[in-house]
Structure formats: C-alpha cells, structure tokens
Amino acid sequence: MPVLHSFLRGKYRVLVFAVAAFFLVSVGVYTLNFVLLQNVERDAKSINEGGKLRGYSQQLAKAVLTLSHESAAGEPVQTSQAQISEAYQAFDLALARVQTFAAASQDGPALELADKLDRQWQPLRDAAITLLISATPQRAEIDAAVTLSNTRNVRLLQLADDLTYEQERLAGDRARSMRVLQSGAIAVALLMFVFIVVHVARRLSQSDREAEQARRETTDILRTVREGLFLIDRNGTIGTQRSEHLARVFPHPLAPGDNFLVTLASLVTPDTLDSARQYLGLLLNERVKPALLADLNPLQRVQLAQPDGSRPKYLSFGFQPVRGGAATGITGMLVAVADVSQEVRLERELADAEERARSEVALLLDVLDKDPADVRRFLDDARAKLDGLNAALRDVAPEARAYLTTVTKVCREVHSIKGEAAALAIGAVAAQAHRFEDELGALRQRRTLTGDDLIPVATGIGRMLQELAKIDAVISRLAAFAQPAADAGPRGSETPRGEDGVLQSMQRIQRLALAVAADLDKKLRVETSLPHFGAIPEPVHRLLREGLPQLVRNAVVHGIEAAAERRRAGKHEEGRLRIELTRSADGGIELTVADDGRGIDVHALRRRLTEDGQRAAEQVAAMSDRDVIATLFEPGVSTAAAVSEHAGRGMGLDVVGALARETGARLKLVSTPRAYTRFTLLWSPA
Amino acid sequence: MKARLLIVDDSMVIRNLIARQMLDERLPPIDLVDLAGDGEQALAIALSRKPDFITMDLTMPNMDGEACIERLAEVLPGARIMVVSALSDKATALRAISKGAHGFLHKPFSEEQLVAALLELMS
Numbered sequence: 001m002p003v004l005h006s007f008l009r010g011k012y013r014v015l016v017f018a019v020a021a022f023f024l025v026s027v028g029v030y031t032l033n034f035v036l037l038q039n040v041e042r043d044a045k046s047i048n049e050g051g052k053l054r055g056y057s058q059q060l061a062k063a064v065l066t067l068s069h070e071s072a073a074g075e076p077v078q079t080s081q082a083q084i085s086e087a088y089q090a091f092d093l094a095l096a097r098v099q100t101f102a103a104a105s106q107d108g109p110a111l112e113l114a115d116k117l118d119r120q121w122q123p124l125r126d127a128a129i130t131l132l133i134s135a136t137p138q139r140a141e142i143d144a145a146v147t148l149s150n151t152r153n154v155r156l157l158q159l160a161d162d163l164t165y166e167q168e169r170l171a172g173d174r175a176r177s178m179r180v181l182q183s184g185a186i187a188v189a190l191l192m193f194v195f196i197v198v199h200v201a202r203r204l205s206q207s208d209r210e211a212e213q214a215r216r217e218t219t220d221i222l223r224t225v226r227e228g229l230f231l232i233d234r235n236g237t238i239g240t241q242r243s244e245h246l247a248r249v250f251p252h253p254l255a256p257g258d259n260f261l262v263t264l265a266s267l268v269t270p271d272t273l274d275s276a277r278q279y280l281g282l283l284l285n286e287r288v289k290p291a292l293l294a295d296l297n298p299l300q301r302v303q304l305a306q307p308d309g310s311r312p313k314y315l316s317f318g319f320q321p322v323r324g325g326a327a328t329g330i331t332g333m334l335v336a337v338a339d340v341s342q343e344v345r346l347e348r349e350l351a352d353a354e355e356r357a358r359s360e361v362a363l364l365l366d367v368l369d370k371d372p373a374d375v376r377r378f379l380d381d382a383r384a385k386l387d388g389l390n391a392a393l394r395d396v397a398p399e400a401r402a403y404l405t406t407v408t409k410v411c412r413e414v415h416s417i418k419g420e421a422a423a424l425a426i427g428a429v430a431a432q433a434h435r436f437e438d439e440l441g442a443l444r445q446r447r448t449l450t451g452d453d454l455i456p457v458a459t460g461i462g463r464m465l466q467e468l469a470k471i472d473a474v475i476s477r478l479a480a481f482a483q484p485a486a487d488a489g490p491r492g493s494e495t496p497r498g499e500d501g502v503l504q505s506m507q508r509i510q511r512l513a514l515a516v517a518a519d520l521d522k523k524l525r526v527e528t529s530l531p532h533f534g535a536i537p538e539p540v541h542r543l544l545r546e547g548l549p550q551l552v553r554n555a556v557v558h559g560i561e562a563a564a565e566r567r568r569a570g571k572h573e574e575g576r577l578r579i580e581l582t583r584s585a586d587g588g589i590e591l592t593v594a595d596d597g598r599g600i601d602v603h604a605l606r607r608r609l610t611e612d613g614q615r616a617a618e619q620v621a622a623m624s625d626r627d628v629i630a631t632l633f634e635p636g637v638s639t640a641a642a643v644s645e646h647a648g649r650g651m652g653l654d655v656v657g658a659l660a661r662e663t664g665a666r667l668k669l670v671s672t673p674r675a676y677t678r679f680t681l682l683w684s685p686a
Numbered sequence: 687m688k689a690r691l692l693i694v695d696d697s698m699v700i701r702n703l704i705a706r707q708m709l710d711e712r713l714p715p716i717d718l719v720d721l722a723g724d725g726e727q728a729l730a731i732a733l734s735r736k737p738d739f740i741t742m743d744l745t746m747p748n749m750d751g752e753a754c755i756e757r758l759a760e761v762l763p764g765a766r767i768m769v770v771s772a773l774s775d776k777a778t779a780l781r782a783i784s785k786g787a788h789g790f791l792h793k794p795f796s797e798e799q800l801v802a803a804l805l806e807l808m809s
Binding site: 271274275278279281282288289292293295296297298 | 776777779780781783784788789790
C-alpha cells in the first residue's frame, strides 16, 4: 500500500491515471462489442427463420396438391398427410421464433410483418389440420385446402420475403453501428496510447535531465569542496562517492567497501580508536541525544602517526548522521575530514609567542626599576657561577662521594643566585632557581649517586643560563631604546661602590625583608644604620650582595615570630630587624644583622640533626650547644619545618659561611632563646 | 507524582552541595533524596528506593561509577543517570554514556551549570 500511495502522489500519478483510463475504455468497448455481437447472432438466426418460413409454406402447398392428386386417383394419402403435418408444425415453430426475435429486437416493422404472417397463416393451418383428421379426407375438404393453399401461399411467400428484407436491413444497421463504435474506440485507445508514450517519454527525458544535472552538481561539489567528504554505512563500510580533496587530506587511499575504523587503526592510538568506535556507536543510537555527544568527538582534532622526522599532521573528523527516511532511521554517516595541522601549528606558535611576551614583560618589569649596574653585575656573577658549576660537573671524579659534593656545591651556588635574584626582585630567575633547588634537594636525599644523576643537574644549569640570557636580551633591547643615555657612562661598572651604592643595596635589602615578612604574614620593622665611611672594598660589597640577603631572609623566616606568637611571648607584635654597617676605629668593617625573634632553639636543632640522619644520636648528645649551633653553617641544616621559596633548605647560612671564608671575614653568632639572634661579620683593616 | 533522586559521590561536600541545589525552584520538585558514598551503597539503595534520577561520581571506593552505571542499566533501566566527575577526558565520558549514562557534568561546576545539567537530566 505505501508503494501505491507513493505512486499516486508522486511523479507517476498522470501515467497511472492514463493507463487506468485506457483499461476502462478497452473494457467498455469489449462489452459493447459483446452485446452487439449477440444482436448480430440473433439477427442471423432471425433471417434464417424467415427463409425457413418460405420453404415450409411451399412444402405445405406441394403436399396439399399431392394429396389432392392422390385422393383423386384413389391412391393412399398417408405420405402426403405426414408431409402436411411436418410442414405446418415446422412453420408454426419458425413463425414463433421470428416473433420472439422481433420482440427481443424491439423491431416494430418486423413484429408487424410477423403478425400479418400469423393472420395469413392461421386459415391455411386450420385447413391443413382438417386434412389430417381422417385417413381419407373428403373431396370438399381437399378442394378447400387446395384453393386456400393456392391463394395464401403466394401472400405468405411475399410476407416472408418482406420479413427477411426487414431483418437484413436491421442487421445492416447494427453492423454499421458496431463499425463506428469500434473505430471510435480504437481512435480513443490510440490517442491514449500516444498520450501515454508522449507523457512517459517527456517524464523520462525530464528525469534524465534532472539526474544528469544532479550528477553534475554533485560532481562539482565533490570536486570543489575543501573538505574530504565520504559516506559510511552503519557498519562503517565506506561508500563509493567521495570528494576529490579527500585524497589530499587522508594519508591512505580509501577504497569503497573498506571499513573506516580498520583504516583508522593504523593512523591513531588504540585508545583513540576505541573512543572513536564508541562515539560512532552512540551517534547511531537513536536513544542518545545528539547534544550529549556534541563535545565528545574523539577525532575532532587527532594527531596522525607519521614517519619519524616528518612534521606532525592533525586531522579533524566531523560526523553527520544520514537518515534514509522516517521509517528507516539513521542509515549511515557523512564524514567530513579536514587537515588542521596549520591551525594547530598557528595556535601553538601563538601560545608560545604569548608565553614569551608574558615572560619578557615580566622580566622587563622586574629589571626596569633596578640599577642597571646591579643587574649587570648580578648577571655576570650568576653566569660565572653557573659556568663554574658546569666545569665542576665536567671534571667531577667518578665516585658517589664526589657526585654528592658536586650536587651540594651546585645547591649552594643556586641558592646564592636565588637569594641575589630575590634581593633584586627578579622573580623569574628566583622561581627558576627555586624549582631547580627542588630537583637538587631530591638528589641530595639520596646518599648514593651515579653519573647519570648529574644529567638533570646539567640540564637545570642550562635552564638557569637560558633564564639569564632572556634578561640579557631584554636589557639589550632596553639599551637599544636608550642609546644616548647609555653613552653617558659605562654599563655595568665594576669599580667599587661608594656610599650611594651601599645605600641602594640597603634599600633593596629592606624591601626584600618586608616582602618576605608580608609573604609569611608577619609584621616587621627594618632598621638600617649606615654611617658615612666612604668607598667599600669589593669583598665587603660581595658579601652585602650575596650573603646579606641570606642573613636577612633567615632572620625573617626563622627568627621573627608571627604576630600572635609574639603577643603570647609578651613581645610587641611588630618584629624588629636591625642591619648595621660600621667602620671601627682601626679601619676594620663590621656588618651586623640582628633580630628580636625566637632565637636559635638548640634542642630543636639537635632533634633535626638526628632525625635527618646527619649525625648519630650519640654524637649529637656529645656535642656542646656551640658545636650544634655551628652546624647551621653546614650545608643542609635548617630549623624550618618545611621548604618554602624563602628558606628551609638549610643552604642560606652555608652560603654565608662560604662567603665569609672567601672574603676573609670573621663570622660571629650570638643568640638567646626567645629573645634575639645576632650575626656579625668582621673584616680586618686591609 | 514527584520524583526520587539518588546522589552518589564519595565526597560529602559534593553530595550535600547537589542535595542543597535540589531546593532551587527552577528544578522540578523532588520528594526523596538519597545519598550514597560509593558504588556498592548506591546499588543497594537504588534497588530498594528505585530512584528516577541518579547523579554519579566515577572515582569511588569499593565499586567505581562506571561499574555502578553498568549494573544500574541492567537492574534499573528506567533511571536517568548523570555522571558528575572531575575526569574530563572524552574517552571517560564516552565510556560512561555507552554504559548507560544520560548526561555528563564536569567538576568543578558552578551552581548554574549544575542546575542546567539537572534540568536537562529531568527533561
């Protein structure tokens, strides 16, 4: 039924009606023919019966005459009587049929002629029957019958002729009607046939044109579209039609009949393939809402497996369900493939550029408000230290102890660089150094190191050098902008600083101390004392640059308590940090860093030494307080509970101790628990 | 007839957060809210209380969310399940939907996102 319905509503509607009309006309013509042929048959029989009437009338007349002669000659008449009987009965029957046919044909003239025949026939019939009553009829009866036969027979013959003529005329009329009807029907049928042929031919021609146009448009679309398009059925089998661009996008030829997922298997990871299989299955599932799957296409951007060394290729696959109709549901998928490698590369380049810009802007902001000479000196010193570390790594003796010593040295120098960077507020370098310290700390936890363990150390030093190079680049650009100003004096002067330089150093240190205190949520007041004493020797300046930040950070982190703790201890909420640089009467120089914090907790320090495994418990118990405090200047000893960017690695005082040795200073440490800690560095007169 | 909801998450904070959100007047009325801390608990509660809607965490002790969804799809096929998970990769979401989930909400989510996801689940 749906097929017939679609036929009646579709483009074949006219054709169906034309064929139905042709069929109806044919049936009508056949029916009419059938009826007319029945009439013709009846007419033929009627004509035949008319002819018989003539014969029977003559047969009766002849028998009557024969009987008359036989009776006159005294011969037996039985044969003649039998002939008379046969003739009159046959006439009766023929006349009755003629009357029936005329009545059936409703032929008025024929009916009238039949009545006349009947009226002429009845007297002769009666006379003939009289001759049959007796075996030897009377002469008078015979003569009367002969007379009647002679007169009526001629009239009967005349009427029978008239009747036959009338019947022939009627049959002729009918035959003409039939010819006209048949000719008309054939003409109508021909017209319909011509109509059907013309209509079908036109329809076929139009369909051909439309199909050709559709094929041409489809070909144009598939040739022009900038996406790889193809169809797959519900089983993932690839269809025959595809866009030309597909061959340029897809790395393998896709043959009709191949399975899409099998082809994909060699291009993506097994996990991606599994996800793709699940995704396609869900897309074909009518019960799963398409919106639910909108962002879950695992092939939306997929990196293809490529031969080693070639540029990575990224494809984007889109899937659109294809519906065959309301009854059939989803029959397959239209797959659209695009090469998005260029977009991915551009996005990554853009992200890298943004990251570089962010990093450079951060560096720019870091160095803008610094004394160029300080920054330059820092860069040169840091680079020299890192180069020295690289050399140490190259020359390290191949034994675990030497490896550990080298890593410890790297730790110390990196910590020193971090301190200086923090003092100069060059956050990027400080953060990089802090991350590197994390890695080095993990190495130092291991007591047995191998040569391979030094590889990440070398890599870390490389990253530090890169970070320094970035600052160099930023400074170079700034210098290019400010060329005239730069001409006014040499950049990065190495000459010893005067009082102004020391003042700036102190201001930086003050800012560092306040920044660390703010980070740790502590309240702090920094006092500096810097009497006028002229130029400062380079060794002292080096300690101010590299060692003082460590001392100050140690004081703020370990010494100064949080406000609540200070209140409980009966102290002012605001901690006090005092930095003094003085010249003694004999020309020596003294640097003091003192805080009114919790002092050094010797008991905690003993516990830490044991817990960290740096000393045996018995050894620690045997040490005096002074010796225990002296361990603070060894690498890896700290009283901080956790490592932060500011302190806790136990490297700060190690750096200070090493600097004191290198610059010829005496280092003194005085501390009272819960009261204060004071570091003093003394340089004898030159 | 009002609906029943089962909230499955090993974090009490998330369970309470979703349960509290059910008072939002934009959502259809819920007459019963059950809470479960892992997949096994969820299955037991689901069998006795027959919830209409379920929010399901994926990473949980005892029975994880994926296994729970698979079992719920067998024993309680009429329930509509929404995954609420911090696992944000597509493969996880596709596996969950394949096993019978009807929605997916990534943690962390805003109040608006939660209401929109619940509305979608209950529509």
